[in-house]
Amino acid sequence: MKAVSVQPQTETRERSTSKNYWKEAKKSLRKHWQLYLLVIPPVLFFILFKYLPMANAVLAFKNYQVTKGIWGSPWVGTKYFDMLFNNPQFWTLIKNTLFLSLYQLAATFPIPIILALLLNEVRSLRFKKAVQLITYAPFFISTVVMVSIIMIFLAPRLGLLNVILNAMGMESTNFLGDPTKFRSVYVWSEVWQTTGYSCVIYLAALAGVDPSLYEAAKVDGASRLQKIIHVDIPGILPAAVIILILSVGNIMSLGFEKVYLMQNPLNLQSSEIISTYVYKIGLLNANYSFATAVGLFNSVINLILLVAVNAVSRRISENSLW
Amino acid sequence: MAVIQTTGSISPRRKIRESAGDRVFLSITYVLLSLILVAVLYPLIYIVSSSISSPQAVASGKVWLWPVDISFAGYKTVFSNDQILVGYGNSLFYTCCGTLISVILTVAIAYPLSKKTFFGRNVLMMFITFTFLFSGGLIPTYLVVKGLHLIDTRWALLLPNAIFVFQVIIARTFFKASIPEELNDAAEIDGCSDIRFLLSVVIPLSKPILAVLTLVYAVAQWNAFFDALIYLKSQHLYPLQLTLRSILIQNFSGGNMDASEQVKRQELAYLMKYSLIVVASLPVLILYPFIQRYFVQGMLIGSIKG
Incomplete structure (x- = not known):
């Protein structure tokens, strides 16, 4: 990275x-x-x-008219941005996007690190390889298939999770029809799918740790846990910081596909995020200018976040993207 | 796995003999990893087992881990559905053509960027990496594709996302590290042109990176869904993922079945989901050992500051 x-x-x-x-x-x-x-x-x-679309983003300041094209359409200044900021739905969108993103970050950032640290302790190469091979596999499942797997396992009647809940004497839950559960379903299925993939980078970093540090730790009588804290974690810190910068920079650009596929009228209250909103307003309702304004707002926030996090990181830890 | 009992009491001996504490720690590690392994593996096994069970067993929730009343009814339904077959064919086409285009374009930009004597490479590199940081957004991109008259054509899935910036960076790092300058100098003295050097020296020396690029692009293209959703209207152009969505998520079963066998039909439709998931993931599944190796390799090359 x-x-x-x-x-x-x-x-x-x-x-x-x-x-x-x-x-x-x-x-x-x-x-x-x-x-x-x-x-x-x-x-x-x-x-x-890539660049022509960036130029086309001026559409956000124009009233798009199909017959006149992008450049011939009349300027309207910040009309669509005013519309966006005064839209009562705006804050819900921001909140939904941020909450989902931060929740996702809180889970998908530390868990691969923990997995890598655990795997690093394993001495049986075969077991290590097997865990890696298997945990890595779900990453290659397509989003459509992933969402259908989620739906199968969480189905209200026959879904395995509800069958288990019933067996334990609890009531069935309609996980996907409940706005309060949407985020957890999204995030923990994401953890299931990406942990093995994300942990590879940390394993590589661990493999690159200077062996003499381990020797020194051994001579000093460090326990395994102490070795992890004082040798392993500093060893993977640069990689972790880079990944964190990239993740924070992408906080507002959550994957559209999975959220869109998991949406239904029952969970919309917490599942409508900026990118799904842009899709609906722009392509389904053909409100091009407004959707462009929303998208542009999102891109600018992303860029600012990335630059800011990178600057902070460079100052405090010498790790940065550029 | 031989696992020492660890629950609750940490032995007081830990303070005296450190190896005991370490052993406890190691056993906890093994227990946790085994739990993770089961958590990842179980859903996968469950789906495969269900896909080869009988419709009745699946619909009544009898399948727990292994197949019950093995039958291939689900697969029969999948392969008798025209819509799925068309989607499958389309996806194979998009994956082959798209991957070819992407790999060629990526090498065409990454190789010149890797050469120190290529003037303007820093500017060009910035030109590319900037698109990594900022994008015009959905609608402006859609309007470009529309302006090029690519909407509802196969090109709409092959061109707009043909190059991944990250893959360019990986390929450039690889070329930089593994094609020695001296080799190029020697070829130059012998009167070898840049293109010929690329085709007859660089490419044969770059099989690992070509494998990485091919697999990354192929998997992305096979799993792609969004571009098809926004750019395609005609059903005969749909890639498999879009067909999957209508069957798996929107519960729309394409084939016409006898209405008198309502229950049987529902059971079969339910079973078919499992078989369809397996069939849709099959190409990736078959290639998985290669994919895993080369994806890891690509990621490692990418993490070197080049």
């Missing part, structure tokens, strides 16, 4: 004087003209499907 950084070190050399700069450019172009041709299709992809 660290690889997101762009190295600035060569830049300073290249920019020493502007004359050298152009000379180098020309030389490189002549030498690598084939590579410059090669780069055109992917660059075109980024322009068409």
Whole structure:
């Protein structure tokens, strides 16, 4: 994940004087003209499907009229943002998005770390491999299949969980039809699906811990728990910080698919989040400008969060994305 | 697993002999890991077992762990449903073509970016990574796809998400680390062009990264659902995931069945869900050992600061 950084070190050399700069450019172009041709299709992809949409986001400040196109439609200033902030549903959307996201973070951030620390203690390589192979597997289940598995297991009548609850003398619960249970169902199924996947990065970090630290811990008579606290955890901290930065930066951009598929009229009260709202307003109701404004608001918040968390992290721990 | 009894009392000996404390700790570790293992594995086994049980056994909740009254009625229903078969064919098509396009485009940008003598690579890298941080949003992207007249065509699933920024970074890191500059210099002296060097030297040396890219893109394409939901209208273009949604989640069973056998039909529809889940996950399941290995490898390359 660290690889997101762009190295600035060569830049300073290249920019020493502007004359050298152009000379180098020309030389490189002549030498690598084939590579410059090669780069055109992917660059075109980024322009068409990434940058053009960014430009199209001006739609948020315009009243979209199909006949006039995006650029010909009249400007309306911040009308749609005013509409958004004055919308009584706005705060529910923010609250639902944030609560779900933070709940998810609180569960899916520490649990893979714990799994990695536990796995690191196992001495039987076979057992370790088996646990890894099996816990990793659910990650590859598609969202549609995942949601149907959830529905099968939580079904009010035949669902396994309710059968078990009944056997224990408790009443059946309609887990998916209850707004208070929606978040837990979402988050804990996410834990089931992604823990094995997320723990790989920490296992790699643990494998990279300097063996002499373990030797030293042993000489000092550290117990296993002490070794975890004083050697393992500092060893995985940089990776954990990077993952945390990325997760916080993505707090407002929860996956649309799973939430949308799990939605039903009964749980909408807590399951309507920004991205599902944008989809409904924009594509189902064809209210393009308003939906663009909501989406833009969301993207900007995300960017601010990411930059802020990164800056804080760089100051306090020297771990950062760039 | 040999597990020492650990409940409640931590032996006072711990303070004297540390190895005892460690042994307790280790047993707790094994117990926890075994519990996790069961928690992950059980739902998977349950689904597979149900899928090969009889409709009656599944509908009356008789299946707990192993199949009851083994029957393949569920699979028969799945494979006699045209909608599913069309979706399956479409998904295979999207996965093959989409993966090919994605891998080619990713290598085409990642390889030049890995070369120190490629002028402008830092600017280009920023140009790409910025899209990782900020996006125009759903509607603006939809309007671009619409403007290109790709709505309701197969291209709509192949192009708009063809390149993953993270995969570009991984591929670039790999090329940087494993293609020595000297090799390129030698080839240059022999009059080998950049393209030829890429095709006849770099690609054969980069099989691991190509495997990573292929599997990542293939799994993503096979499981993709959102793009099809927003861009496709015609049912004959639907990928499997969209068909799955209507059958598994919206409870819409496509085939026409005899209405007189209402109960049997319901049982079968219920059983079919299990079989369908297995069938839909089959390609990924078969490739899983490779997928697991190369996904882990990709992640490890990605975590090196390159």
